[in-house]
Amino acid sequence: MLTDERRLGVLVALGGGVLLLLWYLAPWAVPHRLFGGEGVLLSPFGHHLPQGSLPPGYRDGWLLWTFYPSLAWLALTLVLAWTPKPARKLYLMGILGLGLFLLTYLLFQASVAQVNAGAERPILRRYALGLGSYATLAYSLYLLLLARLFSPGGLAFLVRRRGVVVPLFSLLLASLLGGVIVAVMKANPGEAKTLREAAMLKLDLITYTYQLLYSPLVNPSGFLQSLLLATPLIFTGLAVALGFRGGLFNIGAPGQLILGGIAAMLVGVYLPGPRWLVLPLAILAAALAGGLWGALPGWLKARFGAHEVINTIMLNYIAASLFLFLISANEYKFFGRTLYLPFKYPGYEARSHEIRPEARILHWTELVAPGGELSFALPLALLLGLLGYFLTRKSLGHRVLMGLLAGVVGYLVGGLLPGPAVNFGPDLTSVRLNGAFLLALLALLFFHFYVFRTVGGYELRAMGLAPKAAEYGGVLSGRKIVLIMFLAGALAGLAATHYVLGGGIDEYRLKQSLPYSVGFDGIAVALMGQNTPLGVGLAAWLFGILLTGGLQVNLQLGISRELVAVLQALIVLFIAAGGFLPRYFTDPLRAAEVELKEESRKREEREETP
């Protein structure tokens, strides 16, 4: 059995070995890359230059300025890990490593800027650091993590944060496996003369794939697009999460979304009236229809004991049939008689009539800058809303009410203030992000307040943790099941407002291309977000980023966008398995044991050194 300090030394050495291997095999920087992935790969151990030489005017001398310090840093780290009391020294080395990475980044940017400066169009394009440099960053973080883990109370620190550790670790595992999939599916861009060059190309391909997947983070239109794709995921993620919190598995979000879409379409197309009336009614109709479609399997479970998993899945198929029935044709034969339906818009495509302008949810440009002038309505509403909530010192109901009122006042006052004129480029205005995103944020708030701040939410969580105890404590479990499924369905139904009323699928209509399978993605979102509103919001955004980046991967590398779906599925699988981490990361009782043990050890140490 190794002592803790020995084990730390071994772990540091193992990581160091991997780092050295990556330094040797992977490129450190890619100053230029063609569309499709082939790049100029720089490495201090010898470049891989497909065009025969460095790009004209490019100087690679900077590489040695980071290479030798990096080597010295690694050597020092490996030695220090075996000296007494290594944890604190490793903190220092980790921070030093972060500094080294920053240095590498700056030197590289400078070297590229030197070539591109003065040129009319940039000569070097799609430049980025390579896996070799990122490995330095990763090893630094690894050192910091190890240092925390092996200092007093370190394990308890991680175990207490298991709600973050398990999803992130699962994301990491899924990403590694995804890298293997990419490596298998896609041939190297460019030719390799040696085995090392082949490995370098492969590693670069994987790095580039992930770089593209996360590219929406640094690209304005991609950023908006990721928020657009996150919007329905927030709703469906909440729809699944609410079920999980109440001990129910809602796989019916796709069907509930479809019903929400149908109801929103019916109100939005056929109900005449002013905007302030029709739009809220259309949104409510979507929630109500989705809710009822969700309540149905809830009632079947409460009344007949039929398991909600299979029923919700069956209702998805039934909803899809109903949906096609309404919008794919105008006349149907029933036993020889003809039934006429008014819903389908004339033409080849299966789609409804257009939503009336009064019932549409505004495009983001109209919210941020109506009439081309930046508006203070939303920021002021947010500010006053928060102030109203936090400054009120009364019951929760009062605080929420005050927050809402102050928000409305802020919106009205902010709308009156004149703002500077702004002009967004076509790449930004073409992104169909709309007010449904704000609705999604409100849904996150609703989830938080309902589940964690009300009696109803307390009962819901009690049902999820211990149904029998909850029933004994006075929860009417049958009614509660129906209510939970109704609310979950309503959340999923609201996702349809983004597509139908907000024009999320290119038109303000209910269309056959309605991507209702985002209801299934909600499962991954809920698990990744650990059924908390903040987590669901972040997880939805993460998947929004990956889906947006997936488009780039498809365009540039010809890898199917379904790679993202596979990553999602793997994440779900790994989270279900607790990230393959030790039991105390998944089992609350064992987690408590770990924390107690660490507490008592701390107390002992305190007594020893008065």
Place this chain on the structure above:
Amino acid sequence: MNLDAAFWIALFFSTLRQTTPLLLTALGGMFSERSGVVNIALEGIILFGALTAAVVVERVEHTLGPGPHPWLPWLGVLSAMLVGGLVALVHAVVSIKYRADQIISATAINLLALGAPSLVLTYFYGNATNSKEVANRLPLWGPEGFALSPLVYLAFLLVPLTWWVLFKTPFGLRLRAVGEHPEAADTLGINVYRMRYIGVVLSGVLAGLAGAYLAIGFLNQFVRGMSAGLGFIALAAMIFGKWHPLGILFATLLFGFASALAIQLQGTEILPAVLVQAFPYVVTVLVLAGFMGKSRPPAAVGRPYEK
């Protein structure tokens, strides 16, 4: 529209064909649930099986030429069973060894089955929705005009066979014991984990077989989402059939009849096709609501076992 004898005969044979994948899957699901593991991953495993069968047969044809190879479809069937078993093994490891929530772990596999085929299809065929058609489908056995795929006969033969295995052999007794009361079974020296692994993998093998039937028996290619909820309907049939081979036979015949009726009514003026397609799903909901109360699942189903 007159419903003559030809209609009823067509309906009868269509029922047999529609029942086959359901029956295979439901019998598989029975092995898994009898051992105490819920396996709603069967839907995804059918897809993986279908994909494997279609791609293996097509790839071999690609190298050997299309000329009739009577053994080739059987190679496809075997590889589909193998892959089905392997995918089920993933579910088994995650839910038995790592004590995952069995429904979530199975859902992950179903999600994987929505995305992964596209990657494979893009790799081999450059499109994300279907494989190339194969020349060597499974043969048809039987008199001219009434011939059926050998897997149809196999599925119906499996009913008495599984009944015998489950109720007349020591293996079946152990499997049921593990699903009813794993602690008691453990004290008697039965390896609970091993029995559960066997049960889950068997279910995967049978679902893979059902997938092969869809891809190279029923059709001659893989089409994205071709299982269309078969795996879930099969589970409903298994519940309706009270986890018993004979009950499952009748339940799957009912669902098969519903699907066959939907197919036979398509193109007629009796009911619109889009609504008729929903028929088997509606039947499933009704059946689960009406009969669930009377059927009792294995006592330990869904619960991870800990020594």
